[in-house]
Amino acid sequence: MIVRFESWGAWVKLETMPALVALDRDGVRALGLDGAGTWELPATISPPVEVHLAVTARCAAGCEGCYLDARPDGVEPPKATLLARLDALRDAGVFTVAFGGGEPTTRADIGELAEEAKSRGITPVLTTSGLGLSSEKAERLRAFAQVNVSYDGEGEDYAAVRGFDGARAAESAIGMLALAGVRVGVNVVLTRTTFERIGATLRRARSLGALEAQLLRYKPAGRAATLDYLARRLTPEQAASVGPTLRAVSAEHARAPGEFRIRIDCAMVPFLSADPEIAAAPERLARLGVFGCEAAQALAAVRVDGTVAPCSFAGPTELDASRLGAGMGQDPEIARWRAYASSPAEPCASCSLRSVCKGGCKVVSSFLSETHGPDPECPRVRAFGASHGRA
């Protein structure tokens, strides 16, 4: 296990099973360890536990909703530059690095970069569109702890999100990765079209060899930051039904033999406020490590130019990746992103999910209301607005 002391105890990354555990001080002492050097000092801003590292800005897919506006002629940093960034992540105590881009599998050295991350004690994972993936390339991804393929559904469902039908390529990639012995999952972006087909999409992904599905909220960033976003985002009714929907698909896959896990991304957490059972037991969400908006907290992104961003959808700060460990407390943009969760406005302030949700997606609130305020698409925020005469 890898232990990172914190003012409240320690983060512990297990190595015989994929899990990250937060232990209080007594729990750390029970392991026979002591964090005195950290515990006796004033609390400081902790570096993230997970970093999203853009290893290229190059991608030929041309997805309509690309949050990074990646292009075929995008910048690709040299390997030495990325190794220096991995050094900085190691020195900051980061546990997991998610390689992205652009399309990271366009790099010939992507497998070597994964090995380099592992040699630094960092778990490497990767997201790919699957376009252009061959059996040989899939073999080169075996050093990754997990590879997720973007898969929003079959045929027209995929096209409804990305503007072209890449479903067949994605399905082929899932199969090739599974055959190569790579642990493979899928990323499913939820729009008002794909939401209605979640059940079929997950069943199809599982039948192809996926072991996990991550459900992602569609976000207004990059090429998706247009008025078209308003027509693609979940309807209020769909947002309010996320809890029961998750309960149903979880039950279905728990009944089936074999492994298949279901995840939600940070931006989905506000939707859980509409589920009375979940909202009544926020401590269960917290204990199971469900993260809401952790931008500039447990999560940070390193952009292709080496600047740190609060998350992959956010703009750059002035902080360079080389100073990730020491610099989180000095950057004003980092502080701005952290501020809302510390003292949110109503209705977040009185929400039972506040400590988990942390106010919802700042990318969405910034796009819709030009501020880091309550997430306007959260069912609770909608209800609060309606009761106060706002549409």
Add this chain to the structure above:
Amino acid sequence: MKPHPPGPVPRRQGGGGVNPEHVRVLRAGHGANCSSIGSVIDTLFFTALAGGAIFAAVAAALATEPVRVVPVPPRGDPAPEPAKDEGEP
């Protein structure tokens, strides 16, 4: 007690007895998304028995895995927010 230096750390005699109440957060799985941070949600709907089995597996791993401590980063600056919230999972 003297703090541990970075690197491999031998377990103190009698260590390894982590109780469930010491576990503040358990995040299962790796996740592999490069744009937003993900969390396993299906365990929320598991029975108490199944949930207990997961915590038991974690406790067993905590008791047996070799320990390596990562260096404390040169964090330097005190947290501008109230310290009680700092880094709390």
